[in-house]
Amino acid sequence: MLLPQHNYLQPASLNECLMALQDAGEFGQIVAGGTDVIFNMRLKLFRPKTVVSIRRLTELMQVEELPDGSLRIGAACRLTDLAENPIINDRFPAFSESIRSVASTHIRNMATLGGNICLQTRCWFTNNSQQWRQGKESCFKTDGDICHVIKSSEKKCHAINNSDTPVALIALNAELTIQKSGAKRVLPIADFFNDDGIEFMKLCPDELVTHVTIPPCNDRLIFSKYAARKGIDFSIGSIAARCNGEGEQTDKVSLILGSLSTAPIKLTKAAEIIQTKGLTDGAIEQAADTVRGDLGEVTNLYSRAVYKKQIARVLVKRTLTHLKNM
Ligand SMILES: Cc1cc2nc3c(=O)[nH]c(=O)nc-3n(C[C@H](O)[C@H](O)[C@H](O)COP(=O)(O)OP(=O)(O)OC[C@H]3O[C@@H](n4cnc5c(N)ncnc54)[C@H](O)[C@@H]3O)c2cc1C
Incomplete structure (x- = not known):
C-alpha cells in the first residue's frame, strides 16, 4: 500500500512548526512517531497535502516538575522514555502502567505521548485498505452516508477511541496545553474528546498539543x-x-x-x-x-x-x- 503523494516538512522549532500548520490548514497532518498516522495514510483514510513532523522539536521532549508539584510532559516525548522515567514511575504509577500497556516495545520506541492522546478512532470497517473498503458502501467517516457498525443508530460514526494513556490521564485530572500560531489554550483532558468517531477531539487543524500537565495526586x-x-x-x-x-x-x-x-x-x-x-x-x-x-x-x-x-x-x-x- 503506497503512501499518498505529500510534502514532508520537518520544522526545527515550535514556532516554525505552528507556522507550517497554519499554512497547511485543513490539508495538513501532524506526524509524531508515525506508528498510526502513516498506516492510516497507507489505508487512504486521509490524504494530506502536507505532513508536518514534530520529531525535531526538542521543546516538546522534556519532563519537568513545576513549583506547584505538577509534572509537565512534552507531547513529543517517546513512550519508552516516559515508561522508564523514575519521577513518573514513583509519583504516577498508574499512568506509567498505562504507558507500558501501549502496543509493544518496538512501537513504544517510536510512539509519543501526544500521538497516543490524539490517536485516530478505529472500527472494523475503516481499519482496512481502500481496496477492501470498496467492496462495501463508503461510511460516514469515508465520505459516505452509512455506519456499518450500528446501522440504526442516530450517532453517525461509532469508531472507537482506543488509546490507553488518556484513560489514566483523565483520572489524574491532567490538562493539555494546545498551541497554534500566536495563541495558546489549556484544556482539561476530560473535556478534550467528543462523543463522535469523526470529530473525536477538540483540536483544529492548525493546532498542536504541546504539553500534558499532571497535578499532584496522593489518592x-x-x-x-x-x-x-x-x-x-x-x-x-x-x-x-x-x-x-x-x-x-x-x-x-x-x-x-x-x-x-x-x-x-x-x-x-x-x-x-x-x-x-x-x-x-x-x-x-x-x-x-x-x-x-x-x-x-x-x-x-x-x-x-x-x-x-x-x-x-x-x-x-x-x-x-x-x-x-x-
Ligand atoms: C500493532 C500496533 C499496536 C498498537 N497497540 C496500541 C495499544 O495497545 N494502545 C494504544 O493506545 N495504541 C496502540 N497503537 C497505536 C499507536 O501506535 C499508539 O497509540 C502511539 O502512541 C501513537 O503515537 P505516535 O507518536 O506514533 O502517533 P502518530 O502516528 O504520529 O500520530 C497519531 C495521531 O495523532 C496526531 N498527533 C500526533 N502528535 C500530535 C500532537 N502533539 N498534537 C496533535 N496531534 C498529534 C497525528 O496527526 C495523528 O492523527 C498500536 C499501533 C500498532 C501499529
Whole structure:
C-alpha cells in the first residue's frame, strides 16, 4: 500500500512548526512517531497535502516538575522514555502502567505521548485498505452516508477511541496545553474528546498539543487494560479508577472506561454508589451492576459488543476490589 503523494516538512522549532500548520490548514497532518498516522495514510483514510513532523522539536521532549508539584510532559516525548522515567514511575504509577500497556516495545520506541492522546478512532470497517473498503458502501467517516457498525443508530460514526494513556490521564485530572500560531489554550483532558468517531477531539487543524500537565495526586489510583494478547494488542476494554481514603473508606471516586466507545466513558452511577456506601463488597457488586446501563451503544471492534459489556463489568468490579486492598 503506497503512501499518498505529500510534502514532508520537518520544522526545527515550535514556532516554525505552528507556522507550517497554519499554512497547511485543513490539508495538513501532524506526524509524531508515525506508528498510526502513516498506516492510516497507507489505508487512504486521509490524504494530506502536507505532513508536518514534530520529531525535531526538542521543546516538546522534556519532563519537568513545576513549583506547584505538577509534572509537565512534552507531547513529543517517546513512550519508552516516559515508561522508564523514575519521577513518573514513583509519583504516577498508574499512568506509567498505562504507558507500558501501549502496543509493544518496538512501537513504544517510536510512539509519543501526544500521538497516543490524539490517536485516530478505529472500527472494523475503516481499519482496512481502500481496496477492501470498496467492496462495501463508503461510511460516514469515508465520505459516505452509512455506519456499518450500528446501522440504526442516530450517532453517525461509532469508531472507537482506543488509546490507553488518556484513560489514566483523565483520572489524574491532567490538562493539555494546545498551541497554534500566536495563541495558546489549556484544556482539561476530560473535556478534550467528543462523543463522535469523526470529530473525536477538540483540536483544529492548525493546532498542536504541546504539553500534558499532571497535578499532584496522593489518592489511590489504578489503571488496568484487557486485551487478547498483552504484548501488542489494542484494548478490548481499559479502566482507570481513583479514590481517596483508606480501606473501605472513601468519599471521592472516579471511574473512567476506555476502548468501548467513541470517547472515554465516565461512570457516574457506579462512582456515586461507592462514594455513598464506601468500598464494601456489596457496594462494589452494586456499582458493577450499573455499568451496562452507562455504556450506551458499544462498537464490536476486536470482539462482540455483548462480550465487551461483560468485560467492562469485570474491569469495574476487579479494579474497585484492588483499590480497596491498596
Ligand atoms: C500493532 C500496533 C499496536 C498498537 N497497540 C496500541 C495499544 O495497545 N494502545 C494504544 O493506545 N495504541 C496502540 N497503537 C497505536 C499507536 O501506535 C499508539 O497509540 C502511539 O502512541 C501513537 O503515537 P505516535 O507518536 O506514533 O502517533 P502518530 O502516528 O504520529 O500520530 C497519531 C495521531 O495523532 C496526531 N498527533 C500526533 N502528535 C500530535 C500532537 N502533539 N498534537 C496533535 N496531534 C498529534 C497525528 O496527526 C495523528 O492523527 C498500536 C499501533 C500498532 C501499529
